[in-house]
Amino acid sequence: MDSRYLRAFVAVAEHGGISAAAQALGYAQSSVSAQLKRLEADLGVSVLVRAGTGAVLTEAGTRLLPYARESLELEERLRRAARGDRPRLRIGAPESLAHAWLPEVLAALEYGAGGTRTGADVALTVAPRRGLERAFEAGELDLMFEYDNGVGPVRPHAVVGHCRSVLVAASGHPLARQETVTAEQLLGYDFLVAERGCTSEMLVDRFGRDLLAGAQQTLLQGSMAALLRLIGHGHGITLLPELTVTRELREGELVELRLSERIRPVSIVAQWHPRLGPAESAVRALLAVAHQADPLRDPD
Amino acid sequence: MDSRYLRAFVAVAEHGGISAAAQALGYAQSSVSAQLKRLEADLGVSVLVRAGTGAVLTEAGTRLLPYARESLELEERLRRAARGDRPRLRIGAPESLAHAWLPEVLAALEYGAGGTRTGADVALTVAPRRGLERAFEAGELDLMFEYDNGVGPVRPHAVVGHCRSVLVAASGHPLARQETVTAEQLLGYDFLVAERGCTSEMLVDRFGRDLLAGAQQTLLQGSMAALLRLIGHGHGITLLPELTVTRELREGELVELRLSERIRPVSIVAQWHPRLGPAESAVRALLAVAHQADPLRDPD
DNA sequence: CCAGCCCATCGGACTTCCCGATGGGGCCAT
DNA sequence: ATGGCCCCATCGGGAAGTCCGATGGGCTGG
Numbered sequence: 298m299d300s301r302y303l304r305a306f307v308a309v310a311e312h313g314g315i316s317a318a319a320q321a322l323g324y325a326q327s328s329v330s331a332q333l334k335r336l337e338a339d340l341g342v343s344v345l346v347r348a349g350t351g352a353v354l355t356e357a358g359t360r361l362l363p364y365a366r367e368s369l370e371l372e373e374r375l376r377r378a379a380r381g382d383r384p385r386l387r388i389g390a391p392e393s394l395a396h397a398w399l400p401e402v403l404a405a406l407e408y409g410a411g412g413t414r415t416g417a418d419v420a421l422t423v424a425p426r427r428g429l430e431r432a433f434e435a436g437e438l439d440l441m442f443e444y445d446n447g448v449g450p451v452r453p454h455a456v457v458g459h460c461r462s463v464l465v466a467a468s469g470h471p472l473a474r475q476e477t478v479t480a481e482q483l484l485g486y487d488f489l490v491a492e493r494g495c496t497s498e499m500l501v502d503r504f505g506r507d508l509l510a511g512a513q514q515t516l517l518q519g520s521m522a523a524l525l526r527l528i529g530h531g532h533g534i535t536l537l538p539e540l541t542v543t544r545e546l547r548e549g550e551l552v553e554l555r556l557s558e559r560i561r562p563v564s565i566v567a568q569w570h571p572r573l574g575p576a577e578s579a580v581r582a583l584l585a586v587a588h589q590a591d592p593l594r595d596p597d
Numbered sequence: 598m599d600s601r602y603l604r605a606f607v608a609v610a611e612h613g614g615i616s617a618a619a620q621a622l623g624y625a626q627s628s629v630s631a632q633l634k635r636l637e638a639d640l641g642v643s644v645l646v647r648a649g650t651g652a653v654l655t656e657a658g659t660r661l662l663p664y665a666r667e668s669l670e671l672e673e674r675l676r677r678a679a680r681g682d683r684p685r686l687r688i689g690a691p692e693s694l695a696h697a698w699l700p701e702v703l704a705a706l707e708y709g710a711g712g713t714r715t716g717a718d719v720a721l722t723v724a725p726r727r728g729l730e731r732a733f734e735a736g737e738l739d740l741m742f743e744y745d746n747g748v749g750p751v752r753p754h755a756v757v758g759h760c761r762s763v764l765v766a767a768s769g770h771p772l773a774r775q776e777t778v779t780a781e782q783l784l785g786y787d788f789l790v791a792e793r794g795c796t797s798e799m800l801v802d803r804f805g806r807d808l809l810a811g812a813q814q815t816l817l818q819g820s821m822a823a824l825l826r827l828i829g830h831g832h833g834i835t836l837l838p839e840l841t842v843t844r845e846l847r848e849g850e851l852v853e854l855r856l857s858e859r860i861r862p863v864s865i866v867a868q869w870h871p872r873l874g875p876a877e878s879a880v881r882a883l884l885a886v887a888h889q890a891d892p893l894r895d896p897d
Numbered sequence: 898c899c900a901g902c903c904c905a906t907c908g909g910a911c912t913t914c915c916c917g918a919t920g921g922g923g924c925c926a927t
Numbered sequence: 928a929t930g931g932c933c934c935c936a937t938c939g940g941g942a943a944g945t946c947c948g949a950t951g952g953g954c955t956g957g
Binding site: 624625627628631632635648649650 | 913914915916917918922923924
Binding site for chain 1: 598599600640641642644656657660661663664665667668671672674675676678679680681733734736750751752753754755757867868869870871872874875881884888
């Protein structure tokens with residue numbers, strides 16, 4: 298099996314046709330056509346249906362595509378490993394972690410947890426949870442950080458930290474003056490949701506769907522800074538991991554609402570591919586740093 | 598990059614020489630020699646040092662080898678996926694789990710958790726912990742079960758169950774007559790260790806190294822049945838997850854010693870590769886069955 | 898119904914691939 | 928030391944693969 302065949306197949310899947318794929322790859326159309334024919338002969342199944350308008354994947358082709366992508370991805374890692382290049386570590390994280398926690402961890406890692414440089418090229422991708430999971434499964438990420446709030450399908454993960462969840466608002470917010478705030482009182486105020494799949498699911502988990510259905514919600518994805526600025530100007534309240542707003546609380550830009558019910562803390566979890574190769578040691582160093590920084594860690 | 602090159606390289610690494618590799622692969626010696634030359638030209642590094650007695654891997658070759666193996670492994674999965682074959686699920690487990698827990702889970706899985714057949718070809722490998730981890734990282738296992746007793750390096754994993762640890766002995770054992778047994782009293786008796794890395798580490802964790810250093814230990818790996826039979830005949834005591842000896846305790850073949858100190862329960866954890874493809878659904882069904890069967894599960 | 902696009906196929910030039918044969922070099926027993 | 932033996936690289940030739948441009952059939956939309 299030649300990876301050129303897989304490259305051709307992926308290109309056809311992405312460009313919608315053999316001619317377009319050939320142009321993208323720098324081959325003649327007839328060459329790509331022949332490559333796909335050989336691929337199909339090799340696999341023993343037909344992976345494309347040729348039509349007048351282009352080519353679309355058969356069912357077998359749909360099954361093949363993720364494997365083809367992974368195979369090309371692996372070949373890339375293989376070449377890097379053989380050449381002895383610095384390992385590449387593609388990290389994905391939700392914005393609330395990228396905003397406040399991850400930079401410190403990465404900095405501590407790079408400036409040497411104990412003097413040892415990790416020697417990995419880090420590429421950080423900030424995206425909402427669903428996007429991260431998709432990218433991770435597509436092989437576009439080596440290491441992914443998420444929150445674990447106990448909902449969603451079980452996946453292999455390693456717990457790297459814990460964090461309280463806090464309800465925050467501007468210091469001038471009406472609720473900020475109260476000694477305690479009940480869940481029902483929240484209904485009257487605009488609720489800014491930073492990340493679907495984290496904050497909002499935590500709320501559902503805690504208060505039931507009713508709260509979200511009743512409360513006015515504003516979704517503001519992609520800029521934690523903008524969301525916090527909005528909150529700081531008195532536009533609503535939000536629920537976030539404490540570490541995301543540590544600075545803002547310290548500086549007095551935001552205040553924590555004293556909710557009558559305790560909100561369950563979330564775990565920060567990491568997931569990575571078991572066979573990262575050289576990048577594995579960088580992951581271990583990074584997790585060690587994260588573990589050191591965990592304010593709620595068990596002294597086990 | 599042609600996978601034939603990688604196959605040739607792996608064969609040379611495994612057989613210690615080009616001639617032997619060629620014979621194993623059914624090529625002429627000169628062909629394998631040329632393939633390796635092309636591989637090195639393609640990668641831009643030399644991966645073998647040729648000697649009079651054979652060929653050994655260079656440093657680059659050592660880095661390359663696991664990637665080459667994974668690549669061939671992936672190609673195999675790719676072919677199966679494209680052909681639409683039943684997914685293959687290679688499961689690894691320590692013997693204490695294979696002895697009593699895993700068969701029930703697999704049976705419940707196969708006879709349909711809710712009527713749905715999983716349609717996966719299961720291959721079960723029973724090996725001690727270290728062997729499982731090595732096999733898993735070498736890509737020879739898709740899914741691995743282990744105990745988590747909190748020691749060892751952090752890895753991504755999913756908790757699938759919990760289990761008490763019990764000290765067991767024959768009903769006629771001197772300690773079996775006592776109302777409670779202290780840790781010091783154990784020192785006088787032969788201690789049968791089933792699996793390095795699980796039972797023994799649990800003991801170290803609980804009682805400190807001194808107990809193990811002081812107690813007479815007998816290591817009996819590879820046959821849980823033989824170990825339990827020995828215990829049943831009065832030859833020593835052992836510490837095992839309760840589920841391993843559920844039947845023996847019920848039948849009265851073994852009795853649980855009532856230790857004065859509580860022994861921390863262990864978690865049963867699973868680890869699998871994030872991109873299993875079609876086998877993923879089989880894993881999920883299996884974990885659901887395991888979760889149902891967990892006697893100590895949180896009603897979360 | 899025709900222009901335009903897409904894809905399969907063909908023939909030819911070129912390269913790659915594989916084999917058997919040959920030869921150099923190290924290791925070991927004689 | 929030296930010859931036998933094994934290992935590997937290289938060479939030449941035949942087979943197969945690879946790529947290209949050209950050609951033609953089929954589908955689509957105007």
